[in-house]
Amino acid sequence: MDILKARPWMGNLIVLVGLSLAAVVVIWPILYTLGAAFAPGNSIGGLSAVPFADGFTVAHFLHLASGTGYPRWFLNSFLIASGTTIGTLVLASLAAYVFSRFTFAFKRSLMTALLVLQIFPSFVGMIAVYVVLLRINGLDTLWGLVLVYLAGNMPYTIWLVKSYLDTIPKGLDEAARLDGASHLRIFATIVMPIARPILIFLAITTFAAPWMDFIFPKLVLRSPEQQTLALGLVSFVSDKNNDFTTFAAGAIVVAIPFIVFFLLTQKSLISSMAGGAVKE
Amino acid sequence: MAVITAPAEQDTTSRSHPATSPSERHVRILAATFMGLAHLTVLRQRLKGALFALVEAIFLASIPTIAGNVAGLITLGTPQPDLPTKDRDHSTFLMIDGVVTLAVVAVFAAVYYISVRSALTEHRLGGAERPRTIRDQLSALTTRAFPILGLSPMLVLILFFVVVPLVFSTLVAFTNYSSPEHVPPANTVDWVGLDNFATMFGGSALWTGALTRVFVWTTVWAVLAVSTTFCGGMLLAIVLHESNIRIKPVFRAIFILPYAVPAVVTMLIWRNMLNGAFGAVNKTLIGLGIVDQPIPWLSDPWLAKFVVVAIGLWAGFPYFMLLTMGAMTAIPRDLLEAAALDGATKSQRFRHVILPLVLYQTAPLIIMSLAMNFNNFGAIFFLTAGGPTVADTTATGAGATDILITWIYNLTVGLMHYNYGSVIAVMIFLVLAPFAIFNFRRTKAFKGEL
Known part of the structure; x- marks a missing residue:
């Protein structure tokens, strides 16, 4: 400590070296993948360990766009994720509003049940989900998958939104009710706009999970035209195929919007996570 | 309230x-x-x-x-x-x-x-x-x-x-x-x-042995995954917070990257980089002259376990880093100023003000993260697929790095032993039940009532 006090730049140097080492470990696989996406050849065996040392080609991106089902997978994943997001927002906020503002039979038991169900991952019941979907002709359909995600999202999101709505004074909606507004109208025009911060946070988190989920699409979707991004990406580097460069190109296309988004929103990300830690 | x-x-x-x-x-x-x-x-x-x-x-x-x-x-x-x-x-x-x-x-x-x-x-x-x-x-x-x-x-x-x-x-x-x-x-x-329970819990040496092995590893994995990511994330957050390096935002941006990349992608990239014969990691190590034989990262049972935890740290530390950063910004400024006025040094302020507050705020999320990692399918399945195989893998479907949830996947999708898969599912329910109760009490404590 004495040396550090005498020469403050020594401390900074140690910190700088440590952080740089960590940064190299963090960024290496990402750079490597970026390099692979633009490298000629297909298999990982032919790739050099140094990113971008093998030359430069955009052939893999062209192959993705025309030679594989990638555009279709992208569309499917987008439809599933946005369907799940919209459905979750509507159903969860409606239920949360009811839980926050009404008193009715079984309210406590329902809230407790939701809290307990949050813990159990829904894919433990995979076989049953499969059979239920088979019974309602929902297998190999995108809406069947959306239903599964919606149900899985409900317990946690309802609690989250309900906790938020509890912090909004009830005076506002009671005043509107005295003016003769219906419940649905109060919900849509007064409560929802106030709850916007939590709904935006929820929209982002509920979109990300189905976007890259593997296990339920694997279970539910069968036909080639109903595949999703995660299934497709895994198929590039499964045991049968070794097409790492195409996988890398596909992964880059998937990851870049996320990376840009996270870098742009890191400040509010930090504060919203802190909020989550305090509020929940 | x-x-x-x-x-x-x-x-x-x-x-x-x-x-x-x-x-x-x-x-x-x-x-x-x-x-x-x-x-x-x-x-x-x-x-x-x-x-x-x-x-x-x-x-x-x-x-x-x-x-x-x-x-x-x-x-x-x-x-x-x-x-x-x-x-x-x-x-x-x-x-x-x-x-x-x-x-x-x-x-x-x-x-x-x-x-x-x-x-x-x-x-x-x-x-x-x-x-x-x-x-x-x-x-x-x-x-x-x-x-x-x-x-x-x-x-x-x-x-x-x-x-x-x-x-x-x-x-x-x-x-x-x-x-x-x-x-x-x-x-x-x-x-x-109760026949299946009897088989799994003592009746059959094969199944009981596999269950014990997988259960112990699942617990070890969950504890290691949470403790390494929490310590790593908090350390980086604090270093970034306390140091006065000018390029801090660059480091922070880099350290957020693993959080932004989807887990499937992360794990598949690492699986290919750690490939024994062709992977970039071995090529680099050999190229730099650090080792002269390829290291069997994913094909040696113990090494594979180490790799799973290490990659789990890579993928998971940004979550706790962001959380710690958030908790630190939420600390009231006047509290720190009051401590400084009372003559507390930087390290005292950290030990007695910042650390307890951060721990208090993140403790519930650490516990929930334990429950999450107990069932972290993606971290295992895409990286090692549960492998490498051990003596009983052909019969039981449980590899060296399989955790309970990936074992269920192998048992149902691969071997079609739905009965044993469900016994494990029941076991997971029992393990998660205390977490559910914790979740319940925590909310009650914070909210006063339901």
Whole structure:
């Protein structure tokens, strides 16, 4: 400590070296993948360990766009994720509003049940989900998958939104009710706009999970035209195929919007996570 | 503390009223005899009464179906080897239909209870406050029905896609649903009581050994995953927070990257980079002259375990880093200034002000993260696929790095031993139950009440 006090730049140097080492470990696989996406050849065996040392080609991106089902997978994943997001927002906020503002039979038991169900991952019941979907002709359909995600999202999101709505004074909606507004109208025009911060946070988190989920699409979707991004990406580097460069190109296309988004929103990300830690 | 003090719809049971007037008993008996009967007769709430009566009529009409489905759940079908496969009893369908039927019966019972309560409420309100005309009744009904309309979509979804599957997978643990002899539609499945539990917990050296091995590793993995990511994330957050390096934002941006890349992508990249023969990691190490033989990262059981934890750290530390950063920005500035005025040094302020506050705020999330990692399918499945194989893998489907949840996947998708998979699922439920209780108490503690 004495040396550090005498020469403050020594401390900074140690910190700088440590952080740089960590940064190299963090960024290496990402750079490597970026390099692979633009490298000629297909298999990982032919790739050099140094990113971008093998030359430069955009052939893999062209192959993705025309030679594989990638555009279709992208569309499917987008439809599933946005369907799940919209459905979750509507159903969860409606239920949360009811839980926050009404008193009715079984309210406590329902809230407790939701809290307990949050813990159990829904894919433990995979076989049953499969059979239920088979019974309602929902297998190999995108809406069947959306239903599964919606149900899985409900317990946690309802609690989250309900906790938020509890912090909004009830005076506002009671005043509107005295003016003769219906419940649905109060919900849509007064409560929802106030709850916007939590709904935006929820929209982002509920979109990300189905976007890259593997296990339920694997279970539910069968036909080639109903595949999703995660299934497709895994198929590039499964045991049968070794097409790492195409996988890398596909992964880059998937990851870049996320990376840009996270870098742009890191400040509010930090504060919203802190909020989550305090509020929940 | 958001305590609900003024509910919009007053709960009428809390109002004072004469408890046992004879006419109340009369209403109660009428309401309990047939749903809606009290509404239709003494209470003159025809619309509501008719709706309730309709529910009961539909229920009564479907009693034969209900009885059939429940019988199916009890027998799980009879073997019919002489029929063509598609005409035989399908045990899995019988079981799921039975569970769904029980769920429907439970919903009916709840509606019945609500109808009786509603009748008593209407009775207490007295004639004057009750809507007379059908039109008034309709508008009163739509207002009163708002909670039901708001909740029923999510209730139906949760019932069919969360509760029924959980009940179903628990029930399968008590059957012999497994390949090759008991897989519908070719064969039926039978109830076997606790046989599967006996096999898994001591009855068979093979299965008990595999279960013990996988369970211990699952626990070790969950604890290591959380402790390494928490310490790593907090360390980086604090270093970034305390140091006065000018390019701090660059480092922070780099350290957020693993959080932004989807887990599937992360794990598949690492799997390829750690490939023994062709992977970039070995190529680099050999190229730099650090080792001269490729390191079997993913094919040595112990090394693979180490790799799983190390990559888990790579993928998971940004979460706790962001969390710590958030918790530190949430610390009131005057608290730190007060400490500084009292003469606390930088390290004292950190040890006695920042650290306790950060720990206090993140502790619940650390515990929930433990439960999450216990079932972290992606971190194992895409990186090692549970491998490498060990002595009992061919028979049990459990590799060296398989955790309980990936083992269930192998058992059901690969080996079709649904019965053993369900025993493990029940085990996961039991392990997660304390976490569920914790989650419950934590919320209660924070909210004052539900």
